[in-house]
Amino acid sequence: MPWPPASELLAPLAPWFDQVRRDLPWRAADLDAPHPDPYAVLVSEVMLQQTQVATVVPYFERWMARFPTATALAAAPDDAIHKAWEGLGYYRRARFLKAAATSVAAHDWPGDLDGLAALPGLGPYTAAAVGAIAFQWPTPALDGNAFRVLARLLALEGDPKPHAAALRAWLAPGLTVHGPSRLxxxxxxxxxxxxxxxxxCAACPLAAACAAHRADRxxxxxxxxTRPRPREVALWLLAVEAEGHVLLQTPSGKGLLAGLWRWPTADPENHPADCALPRDLMAWPGWTQVYTHRREAVRPLHVTLPTRFQVQDGLRWVPRAKLAVLPMGRRDQRLRSLLGLPGGTPLMEGPDPADLVAALTRDAGPGT
Ligand code: SF4
Known part of the structure; x- marks a missing residue:
């Protein structure tokens, strides 16, 4: 490996971090000792996957108050866990966290990196990060940020990911010298x-040694x-209400919104646009819901029916009063909030409620 030793090249990082480090609720005061609460490190690392620190902080604090130990999380009902995760996105993380906590509660913490990586949902990055931060193991954690820093520092050409094994081997002695958690x-x-x-780069502690910076590259x-263009879809998001109940899709076990309750959806393309409409079909202004691979043009509708009808599997009538405690994703929370507001406007063109009811007794809509 032609690179200078990591312990030398990364040496300025350690004092820089000691100076600038923020007080975060999961961060130990003593970065040279094993973390006093590995479970807190695990929770923070899973929450921080795909999510900014500022967003994670209040979720982490609420989560630790509600589920303070792996044992408490392992015993918690799925709906309570998803409710605590509501709004954080990528909900499968909450289920993986519960599964990992269940394993830890039953068998204690694994004693090495392979054992951590075998916990549900951890993957090589999170396992290495927990190993280094919770247990002071010299296990290099390479996520997108670390790859970017090291690619620039060492002027790696092309995608740095194929260099992962070499970078880990290079980085490990540096972790040992400067402290795995700190570095x-x-x-x-x-x-x-x-x-x-x-x-x-002007304020970067590695500027003097950084090959990409010095070469202005x-x-x-x-x-x-380059990211693939997200798929564009249009849908009606349906709050169907009857006899003090609302109709919801029950949580599914997989997919982007697994574990969450959802409003039924329907495809505007499959319904006539100009049928006569009763006054009890209301609409609110729509919005665009953005997911990583999908952009939804959402049209929220509220349909009031005199009586409940028989629904197919996957749909359930839920008392309106229970709505607030059910875990929902951002899109569905938004319609839940709209229901609490006065108004909406009568819809002058759109679906016939009879068509919607027929669709809901036939299929559950495109879902997400
Ligand atoms: S000098 Fe610039 S490019 Fe190099 S590591 Fe620092 S911030 Fe990144």
């Missing part, structure tokens, strides 16, 4: 604050990622 968090912090896609190392 791991320092790399994360640098990637999140200075070495962003548009880096601020930070714009091309690593090469910018």
């Amino acid at each position: 791991t968090q320092a790399l994360m912090e640098l990637g999140a604050t200075h070495c962003t896609p548009a880096p601020e 930070t714009g091309e190392i690593p090469p910018p990622r």
